[in-house]
Amino acid sequence: MQLSRQTEEKLKKLKGYTGITPNVVARLAFFRSVESEFRYSPERDSKKLDGVLVLDKITWLGETLQTTELVLKMLYPQLEQKMLIKAWAAHVEDGVAAIRNYKNLKSITQAL
Structure with missing residues (x-):
């Protein structure tokens, strides 16, 4: 499983600010996106999953896999x-947009 390069960069920046690893932030972003009622449309999808961080499903999703x-x-x-x-990648991208500007762990946890 992989994401777009742009989404990966946002996840890496969040790791730098908060210390939360990209896979955990991706989980938070996914559920944040689902809760916001974003819906993926294959017809409108033009994004390439061209990121370099290719991880297996269990690493990306962890305890949230099922x-x-x-x-x-x-x-x-x-x-x-x-x-x-x-x-999944579209939801992560959508969700990370909502949390990408938090500069520390405290602010991100308060927002969630």
């Missing part, structure tokens, strides 16, 4: 696995 997969299948029952990964 929950994340269930949420994706609930929201997008018609999508195949490859497209579900793109949907």
Whole structure:
């Protein structure tokens, strides 16, 4: 699984500010996006998943693996696995936009 380069850069900056690793921030961003009612549209998706941080599913999702997969299948029952990964990446990108400007761990936890 991978993200776009732009999203990866935002995750790395957040790690620098907060100390939270990119995979954990990606989990927070995903659920933040789902809660905000963002919905992925394959027809409007032109983003390439060109990031260099390619991790396996368990590393990206950790203890949220089953929950994340269930949420994706609930929201997008018609999508195949490859497209579900793109949907996940789109949600991470959307969610990280909402939390990317926090400069420390305290401010990010208060916002969540």
